[in-house]
Amino acid sequence: MKRRVVLVDDHALFLAGVRAELGDAVEVVGEAGTVADAVPLIKELDPDVVLLDVHLPDGSGDAIINAVAPDRPGVKFLALSVSDAAEDVIAVIRAGARGYVTKTIDPDELAAAIERVAQGDAVFSPRLAGFVLDAFRAGERVADDADLNELTPREREVLQLIARGYMYKEIAARLHLSVKTVESHVSSVLRKLQLSTRHELTRWATQHRLV
């Protein structure tokens, strides 16, 4: 069954491009260009995945997630961004997006990312993986919630390979794991990224850009 997708982006040209590129891979059921339009539309359509621009004319993507998530917990969000500050991207992910890809992603990978997110897994771009590795730098101790504030060695390995441009199945082959296990490591990292109290997360994000 095709995934039902809503696109939220204020650049009409880009929307048209994504729609054309995705072609038959998914079913684009709706489009919106502002936070005000997107929230009721998503609630009404109840799609599988919302492809969400990080920055919109009347607010940022996390406003949409915060408004929709309580009513429609089944809707998954995938952040899509071209030139936004890392702090905005991190804000959207911490609001509950299942991942982040850049707008230069090729169509097949975008379709794969949508499918992955629809199944409840996480999607990281190489840059985001680099960011997480940087922010969760080994050796820096954090007082509380050690679980959430530290990456396991395995998670670190997986992230490094994502940063190096490996796809999940390549990572699985290299580390002698199943793709499912790789996915669960990435989901676990996403959870830490969303819940961690590490202050490096925000400090780093204000100093860097992800794209």
Next chain:
Amino acid sequence: MPLPAFATDAEGRALAGVCAGIARSLGVDVTLVRLVFALLALAGGAGIVLYLALWAWSSARHPWWPIGLLVLAGALVLGAVGVSDRAVLGIVLVAAGLAFAWRRGGSFRADAPLSYGGIAIAGVGAVLLFGAGGAPARVLAPGAVAGGLLLVGGPWLWRLALERDAERSARIRTEEREDVATRVHDSVLQTLALIQRHAGEPRRVAALARRQERELRGWLYADRPVGDDGSSLVAALSAAAADVEELHGVRVELASAGDAPAENALVLAAREAMTNAAKFAGVEEIDVYAEVTDDEAAVFVRDRGAGFEPEAVPGDRKGIAESIRGRLERAGGSAVVTSSPGGGTEVELRLPR
């Protein structure tokens, strides 16, 4: 707070219905209002004048009549409570002058010029007040004059300050616009012209667009890695990636964790690896990841292209691999090339810190 609407009351009237109208709009007994007017009438006839003023207000087309009568009523009241005639005249003139000066929005509005006539009248009134003698006038007059000056001059000065600020920000905006125009002309328009000329060569067009994007991004977001003069590893890799993109029409995705001062050998080896991937792998995208830890700086250059059998490489490619390895080993580092036919290639470059 809006004033209660007032109109004469024709039904409950004794004379013109002014008292009845006031009583109705304030919701008090009409007798009480009439009593107040009667008492005021004893104060030099002020009540009568006030009555006429209100009557005129409710029926007049021109507002000057009731205003004039109101001023007269005020003067009569002041006279009745023992203020000297000269002081009363002074107060009336000050009030009238200020009324003139404040006409049509007063000095708050840019299109209402200062009323010099009004100020002059107020000034004459102030002089009269000063000279009027009597303790209350002497005490009150300077304060009243200062207040009057503030009322007339303050908004005017305020407006001047606002105008100056507006002018300055307009000038800054103009300068910014010119800066943007220059920038757009020098780079974006040039690139668009080049793209039109090379419309038939997709790789060239892609490279031009990519370079322009990089430039614009750098300008718009000050999007430069730490040590933006190219002295940091990530900055130097980013510059090398830009060169390779431009020369070979590929796309280089650079990710990083941590940063350090740039090491020439590492950057040049990475650039060589990117160039190789761009030339031989037959792909459009190359992934580069730089990671700096406490012990070492590592750069990974990966493509998902043709790949090769490391044992059976043609001489010239081996030479290139050797040049990468040799360069790094001389600097105390190491290089590992992993490749398989159809499985892409990855070059790992490591340099201890």
